[in-house]
Amino acid sequence: MMNKKGLAILMRTKMRPLSPLSSKLNQMQVSQPEGDKVSSSPDASLLPQREFTQVRESMHSAMSTNKTEIVDVALDDFSEGYFFLSPENRHKILLSLAKEYDLNRTQVRELMKQHLDLQLPSDKADDSGDHEEEGSLSAFYRIERNLRQALKPMYEVLFERLNTHPGGLKFLSDMRADILHILEDVNIASLRALDSHLKEKLITWLSPANLELHNITWDDPASLLEKIVAYEAVHPISNLIDLKRRLGIGRRCFGYFHPAISGEPLIFIEVALMKDVAATIQEVLWDYPPISEHEASCAIFYSISSTQPGLSGVNLGKFLIKRVVDVVKKDMPNVSVFATLSPIPGYRQWLLSKLASSEMSGSAFKENLLRLEEEKALMDASGGSDMGSSGTEVMWNLLTSKHHEWTNSPNLVSALRTPMMRLCGRYLLKEKKRGKALDSVANFHLQNGAMIGRLNWMADRSQKGLAQSGGIMVNYIYRLDNIEDTAQSYLNEGHIEASSDFRSYIEDELEKE
């Protein structure tokens, strides 16, 4: 059990969340960082230019020397010094790394010319053990080996050395968070190339084989639990009772840990064991008492939070879900349904832009966003007030009201329900960006092989839930017998699998095609 000190720490954590706050990242929402990610360093104006030069020099030594002792010191100096740099100097040093420690293009081209000077062996000689043939291939292999080597930017050496250096993996993740932050503002080709190399490396190093699944419980150290409190990004943990409940009967919390990053998970998932697929977050977080575990037939994934913004794009969540499904299935054979209760973070924003463009476009090309009966119901519910002269206008005004006042009027709630649910169905099933679902959480679960199950009205009445999706939540279903097929047909053909229940919401939209 947690001791008094542990409790005190937890309470403090709630009052003063881990800084930088921006190091929270909700992988499901892939929320855009709030702009101060590079700013966890001390006031830059206090630090002389000398600091910058020193950090840069240690970075250089860390790559260019071969003496382990010197490399170790240089890596320490670099990673410590880096955190003291101002955002501008971090930017500068990352650019310097990307540009000055890139590959040697002249050497690469020299090897290319050598390769092109060779005669490609003819195909027909291919199946014979011809010795001349082997001789000419041998030249190709040699040049290709050298070319592979030459195509490695020099900064890969720094990445590789940091990876095996104590604290280095975490540092690489923090450094990548800065890189991603810079790339949000400016698109610099060399920095983007550096990022893609670093991401590749991180994907290799953080392969599931190297991660450990841990069932996080109330018996874990307070230092770990305070991190869960701080990092939980989907449904914030409001107090100790809330946390204890999430780790208690009928609930599970699993984290993925890497041996080189101790004391905090890279990502964690919260699971509720229930009789039915949850339709509101209320049931999951607050309804009491929970059912006894042997009655459970559903495992509901209601929150998944990534702790490392620098691991964006390293899909740890996919493997975590698979592992957790295996563990739960083994522990509780009665559980046969694996589903999520997920936010729809982009829905309201998308809907507002649709409403706005529908209002503004000329009448000739005006899209009929609302059906006639929906239009009528909205006008009726708004009681001819000053809420607007059309259904779309009323809807816009209701959805942009600061305190979501419409949720207090049963009439308005009822009038909004049909169009909101129908358009939400369309948003999830039809709205795409580069062939993938526009909604980031939808894309996450669909690429993992889930299907869209059910939309739930008034499922999350929190400020956050109303602001994201007008309170609608969705269940994604993981059907264990065809997760892979579903994932493949989504990834290859952009096909989104959905339950018939779900498809009925957007019948009309489907018929339009």
Next chain:
Amino acid sequence: MMNKKGLAILMRTKMRPLSPLSSKLNQMQVSQPEGDKVSSSPDASLLPQREFTQVRESMHSAMSTNKTEIVDVALDDFSEGYFFLSPENRHKILLSLAKEYDLNRTQVRELMKQHLDLQLPSDKADDSGDHEEEGSLSAFYRIERNLRQALKPMYEVLFERLNTHPGGLKFLSDMRADILHILEDVNIASLRALDSHLKEKLITWLSPANLELHNITWDDPASLLEKIVAYEAVHPISNLIDLKRRLGIGRRCFGYFHPAISGEPLIFIEVALMKDVAATIQEVLWDYPPISEHEASCAIFYSISSTQPGLSGVNLGKFLIKRVVDVVKKDMPNVSVFATLSPIPGYRQWLLSKLASSEMSGSAFKENLLRLEEEKALMDASGGSDMGSSGTEVMWNLLTSKHHEWTNSPNLVSALRTPMMRLCGRYLLKEKKRGKALDSVANFHLQNGAMIGRLNWMADRSQKGLAQSGGIMVNYIYRLDNIEDTAQSYLNEGHIEASSDFRSYIEDELEKE
């Protein structure tokens, strides 16, 4: 404690060693396999050609499909079917893999041409944030990324999928053992390229971070201990008392394990805790009783055996030694000397070839292998018998006598000692191949950062010891404060560090320079 059944299994193991026998490989001796490594399959003539076609088809599916279910079945079929193939068919399938699943050279060259068509940005624009500059770089990065991808042979997919497939890593190691075996007989460029790719992958996957160090004791399962008995390649374990002693007081045995290859270490090392650096293998293996551990000031590495011939060139031994040094230092602060007692596997062979060429070469260019007084001592000891008309001839005849009869004559032993030790010093310190020590065990420890310490006369009187080095053994010393420097100066400049004691053996040889 081990039960009766365990003991029985161990005894059986001794009587019927694990087959294939060839899967033993002594990493220190880097012994050339004995020729039957591909032959663990059933009689080939009983198997129809259909089997080969099936294995080949499953290999193809395992690479070319993306559906996980199909890939999993194909990987199982391939790895199971492969073991039933005749050596000839394994050879055929490996060649097919190397040649038909190589990279697409036409595509590679197309990308090279695109790259060469681009104008290299001028150097002076490098430090500006010039947008045109960035645009042109972006084209380079894109082509280089595609080129890196195109330079990956298709068979890497098979390797990667096998690595994450149950049993796949072990299979890859077994498959590589076959490849190495083929390459001993014939030099096929495409197969050599395949091997170098596979080796690279294995080095990544078997990085020390993924390995677990385990202190193997008498309490370990008999199934593990029988493997130690079977794989011990330096000083064979002759009976249960011998094994128990090597795991008992004053002794340690550490193995490196990989989670995907359970129940057997990839490599293991045997350590004796002693008062002084051991001068004979007798003291280590047989002298009784051992000293109590708190009196020990030296840790003697007297045997290191690799269990996977397919991991040749993946230097696990280096990391194992480092880890073991750390563990021993932490457990036993009194131990301050870390040294080996090592065989010199190539010495006698080298010496015989020197003696032969010295005898045969014309008198004008004859190398004076022996000093005058050595020559005289040998002639005297041989007593003018028919052992030869010169010192070199006598030495040749003594060293080639089938049962090493000279070891029974104190006179002969004494006459041989001086020239044998002196020339052994020269062999270890001066004889090189491509800048590395000619002796494989010497090269292993020197590249790990050890120095040559002391030669020990009549240190291993076993048939094996006499056949390898006339019974001489050597201590390599790991001086913890400059292991890295020693390793670097050996690797970079070919410099071999040796104690002054050792250098005195070959004073003359050094003066010649």
